[in-house]
Amino acid sequence: MLNFTIRRLLGAVPVLGFIALFVFALLHLAPGDPAGIIAGEEASPEDIARIYEALNLDRPLPEQFGLWLWGLVNGDFGVSIYTSLPVLELVRQRLEPTISLAITTIIFSVVVAIPLGAYAAWRAGSLGDRAVMIFSVLGFSVPTFVLGYLLIYFFAGRGTPFPVQGFVSIREGLAPFLRHIALPTFMLGTSYMVLIMRITRASVLEILNEDYIRTARAKGVPERKILTRHALRNAAVPIVTVVSLGFAFLVSGVVITESVFNIPGLGRLTVEAISKRDYPVIQGLILLVSATYVLINTATDITYAFFDPRIRY
Amino acid sequence: MNLSEKTRPASGAPVLDIRNLTVRLPKGADREHAVEGVSLSIAAREILCLVGESGSGKSITSFAVMGLLSKELVPVGGEILFQREDLLRASPERLRQLRGSRMSMIFQEPMTALNPVMTAGRQIEEVLTTHTDMSRDQRTRRVLEVIRAVSLPDPELIRRLYPHQLSGGQRQRVMIAAALALEPKLLIADEPTTALDVTTQAQILRILKEIQGSHDTAILFITHDIGVVAEIADRVVVMQSGRVVEQGDAGRVLDAPEHPYTKMLISSVPSLTPGTRAEAPVKPVALSVEGLSKIYRGTSFFGSKREVRAIDDVGFTVRGGRVLGVVGESGSGKTSVARCVMRLIDCDGGRIRLDGVDLAAASKRRLHDARKDVQMVFQDPYRSLNPRRTVGQSIIEGPMNFGVPKREAWERARRLMTLVSLDPDALSRYPHQFSGGQRQRICIARALAMEPRLLVADEIVSALDVTVQAQVLELLNGIREKFDLAILFITHDLRVAAKVCDEVAVMHRGRIVEMGSTSEIFASPKHEYTRSLLAAVPGRTWSAEAGLGAGGA
Numbered sequence: 001m002l003n004f005t006i007r008r009l010l011g012a013v014p015v016l017g018f019i020a021l022f023v024f025a026l027l028h029l030a031p032g033d034p035a036g037i038i039a040g041e042e043a044s045p046e047d048i049a050r051i052y053e054a055l056n057l058d059r060p061l062p063e064q065f066g067l068w069l070w071g072l073v074n075g076d077f078g079v080s081i082y083t084s085l086p087v088l089e090l091v092r093q094r095l096e097p098t099i100s101l102a103i104t105t106i107i108f109s110v111v112v113a114i115p116l117g118a119y120a121a122w123r124a125g126s127l128g129d130r131a132v133m134i135f136s137v138l139g140f141s142v143p144t145f146v147l148g149y150l151l152i153y154f155f156a157g158r159g160t161p162f163p164v165q166g167f168v169s170i171r172e173g174l175a176p177f178l179r180h181i182a183l184p185t186f187m188l189g190t191s192y193m194v195l196i197m198r199i200t201r202a203s204v205l206e207i208l209n210e211d212y213i214r215t216a217r218a219k220g221v222p223e224r225k226i227l228t229r230h231a232l233r234n235a236a237v238p239i240v241t242v243v244s245l246g247f248a249f250l251v252s253g254v255v256i257t258e259s260v261f262n263i264p265g266l267g268r269l270t271v272e273a274i275s276k277r278d279y280p281v282i283q284g285l286i287l288l289v290s291a292t293y294v295l296i297n298t299a300t301d302i303t304y305a306f307f308d309p310r311i312r313y
Numbered sequence: 314m315n316l317s318e319k320t321r322p323a324s325g326a327p328v329l330d331i332r333n334l335t336v337r338l339p340k341g342a343d344r345e346h347a348v349e350g351v352s353l354s355i356a357a358r359e360i361l362c363l364v365g366e367s368g369s370g371k372s373i374t375s376f377a378v379m380g381l382l383s384k385e386l387v388p389v390g391g392e393i394l395f396q397r398e399d400l401l402r403a404s405p406e407r408l409r410q411l412r413g414s415r416m417s418m419i420f421q422e423p424m425t426a427l428n429p430v431m432t433a434g435r436q437i438e439e440v441l442t443t444h445t446d447m448s449r450d451q452r453t454r455r456v457l458e459v460i461r462a463v464s465l466p467d468p469e470l471i472r473r474l475y476p477h478q479l480s481g482g483q484r485q486r487v488m489i490a491a492a493l494a495l496e497p498k499l500l501i502a503d504e505p506t507t508a509l510d511v512t513t514q515a516q517i518l519r520i521l522k523e524i525q526g527s528h529d530t531a532i533l534f535i536t537h538d539i540g541v542v543a544e545i546a547d548r549v550v551v552m553q554s555g556r557v558v559e560q561g562d563a564g565r566v567l568d569a570p571e572h573p574y575t576k577m578l579i580s581s582v583p584s585l586t587p588g589t590r591a592e593a594p595v596k597p598v599a600l601s602v603e604g605l606s607k608i609y610r611g612t613s614f615f616g617s618k619r620e621v622r623a624i625d626d627v628g629f630t631v632r633g634g635r636v637l638g639v640v641g642e643s644g645s646g647k648t649s650v651a652r653c654v655m656r657l658i659d660c661d662g663g664r665i666r667l668d669g670v671d672l673a674a675a676s677k678r679r680l681h682d683a684r685k686d687v688q689m690v691f692q693d694p695y696r697s698l699n700p701r702r703t704v705g706q707s708i709i710e711g712p713m714n715f716g717v718p719k720r721e722a723w724e725r726a727r728r729l730m731t732l733v734s735l736d737p738d739a740l741s742r743y744p745h746q747f748s749g750g751q752r753q754r755i756c757i758a759r760a761l762a763m764e765p766r767l768l769v770a771d772e773i774v775s776a777l778d779v780t781v782q783a784q785v786l787e788l789l790n791g792i793r794e795k796f797d798l799a800i801l802f803i804t805h806d807l808r809v810a811a812k813v814c815d816e817v818a819v820m821h822r823g824r825i826v827e828m829g830s831t832s833e834i835f836a837s838p839k840h841e842y843t844r845s846l847l848a849a850v851p852g853r854t855w856s857a858e859a860g861l862g863a864g865g866a
Binding site (some may be wrong): 078129198211212215216217218219220221224225229230233234307309310 | 379381409410411412413414416417420422425426427428429430438439443444475486565651860
């Protein structure tokens with residue numbers, strides 16, 4: 001298992017390298033002069049010259065890439081054109097709300113979805129199952145932003161404990177943190193939750209027809225344990241896949257959610273950077289998001305092996 | 314061993330006493346009741362074999378005892394007395410407590426009956442954690458004890474392994490160990506050796522007999538294999554279409570069956586003694602294979618190579634109108650030979666000559682033309698026909714690919730349907746509307762539609778009931794004569810080989826260890842492996858002809 005984990009982690013390194021190359025190429029393959037692009041339309045020749053030097057644009061391309069990569073390794077992601085702040089610092093400022101929202105969303109959706117999905121599979125065809133399924137269709141068909149505005153409509157200005165604007169750090173106390181993040185989490189997590197729920201139901205339902213479930217019954221194992229110990233663990237691989245795929249949805253979802261609830265996170269930073277063509281910031285964000293994907297993918301692979309001993313690559 | 318000697322008087326009240334059990338089928342099934350008025354009883358230290366073909370209700374009877382019937386199947390009458398307690402009236406919770414502790418069950422498919430993500434040890438231990446409050450140490454000790462009791466080597470290691478790291482026979486022993494962990498009064502074995510090789514089957518049967526000798530356990534053994542019955546049963550209950558048609562001491566039922574169905578069942582069992590074949594005029598060689606080899610290569614992550622020699626220097630010839638049997642256990646390479654001959658896989662060396670064309674070296678174009686002459690019928694008739702095409706479409710597809718006009722191909726299909734004893738009008742039906750035996754006939758018709766020179770039959774009767782099996786083998790024999798067809802017949806079942814093959818090649822670890830006429834090999838096997846294979850055939854001392862003769866059939 002340890003050997004496997006190390007190999008998977010090492011396997012991720014070349015992928016990260018390719019991503020870096022792609023992001024580097026993005027700027028250099030764009031039409032026109034990179035320094036011109038970075039400096040923007042109203043830049044003076046001096047500005048461009050300064051950028052030219054700062055980016056080592058006078059050197060051969062491979063060397064430029066090497067220097068840029070070396071900078072990345074040392075935490076130098078460049079400087080934002082508009083705020084003149086280092087990209088890393090910008091990201092650091094905006095990281096906390098987004099990560100908080102991502103984590104609460106994942107926890108909320110997984111914790112609600114897996115028990116509900118497993119229950120629906122166990123009692124397939126029952127009233128409870130049908131209720132769960134109807135709920136899942138509803139949850140899936142309402143667009144995220146509509147749900148967000150519905151939440152705001154019902155909660156705003158009615159004296160409920162859930163504010164519809166802003167973000168409070170967890171360092172200022174758990175209760176205010178949770179109160180602020182509850183509605184965004186619900187908005188972002190609902191579609192994601194029903195997705196996991198349906199997959200859980202489908203895969204548990206399939207597993208419950210397996211021969212070894214019959215074996216477990218023949219051994220007198222109580223139904224509850226059959227569901228948790230035998231069925232869920234075997235159903236884990238497709239569920240884990242969906243949970244990790246969900247991170248991909250999360251990125252686009254975060255942008256909308258942060259706009260609706262006015263949360264100063266990475267989603268809003270991304271929108272700002274794109275609308276202002278702040279290339280260094282966009283580059284930094286692409287790198288960050290891709291690296292996160294690679295890590296999540298690797299973690300997913302390792303999780304597969306944890307749940308299923310037959311999986312060894 | 315004489316059968317009557319095995320029958321020991323059972324003492325005391327029966328462990329299990331089923332009286333008049335009736336289980337209803339859901340509406341729309343082919344009959345109203347899955348089992349109807351079934352009565353049987355088993356005493357301690359007794360092995361009762363419940364025999365019948367698929368659909369006879371034998372498994373449903375055993376599932377009713379365990380309380381494991383699916384929701385659509387409702388017991389509507391009778392009693393199941395287990396140690397005087399009526400299980401049909403017991404609560405689900407009570408049944409759960411009994412399952413695994415006082416009555417336990419093992420299943421047919423050891424590949425799927427174990428949870429793939431739990432170690433063997435934990436699956437055995439689960440019985441103990443569910444039903445006792447033993448400490449962790451006690452449980453571990455008991456697990457090791459029962460693993461040892463089913464003759465598995467190195468219990469400490471086996472305990473930690475996952476099912477996919479064990480062989481089929483080892484898995485079935487783990488199942489038995491789990492079933493016996495709490496010394497149940499009743500062990501139900503539902504076709505426990507059907508999926509196993511014959512030598513492994515012999516080991517499992519021996520273990521079950523040992524259990525019978527050393528424990529007070531009553532064993533309800535469900536099987537369709539009369540050979541296994543002859544090997545292990547004290548008493549036999551024969552079921553047909555949900556009813557018990559005959560029961561009695563094993564010796565009596567096998568040697569002097571009374572009910573016509575039992576007689577038919579027993580007479581369908583192929584004898585281990587090959588029948589004498591009329592000397593046919595020697596026909597030209599259709600297929601000749603020389604020095605065939607196939608190596609499967611795998612590469613690990615760091616580039617180290619693993620090689621498995623699936624076929625190692627194999628050679629044989631088949632003449633027109635003759636059947637060459639390739640027999641061997643799983644992993645012996647017999648299916649790889651079939652696939653190489655079909656050129657479904659490429660071989661790594663050797664020649665496969667069919668009417669002068671070397672299939673092993675043939676170009677794509679030559680191969681395409683040659684394909685017409687070699688056709689294959691597969692093991693599983695449920696999966697080898699496309700479920701979304703009518704059987705007619707499946708049959709005419711091949712000839713039409715080779716330029717036969719549709720009308721003519723259709724005519725040919727109708728003739729072939731008659732040949733395989735099916736209604737030509739059934740061509741417009743879909744595969745799911747046929748039974749397993751009928752589907753296998755369709756598969757044969759599909760192969761014959763190409764008018765091949767060689768037919769490769771890979772375990773074509775293994776998935777069929779014994780009476781259906783007899784019919785399909787009869788059909789195959791007729792076709793061989795009629796079309797002068799050379800047949801390469803792959804099987805693991807030595808009884809079937811004895812019945813249909815003119816010559817037999819015994820394969821072991823990729824090599825042919827012995828080859829010769831069927832009668833010679835069965836009468837005086839020379840190679841040690843052939844001898845061990847023959848010795849492992851269940852009920853080898855018993856023969857259907859002798860039995861029916863004594864019974865006056």
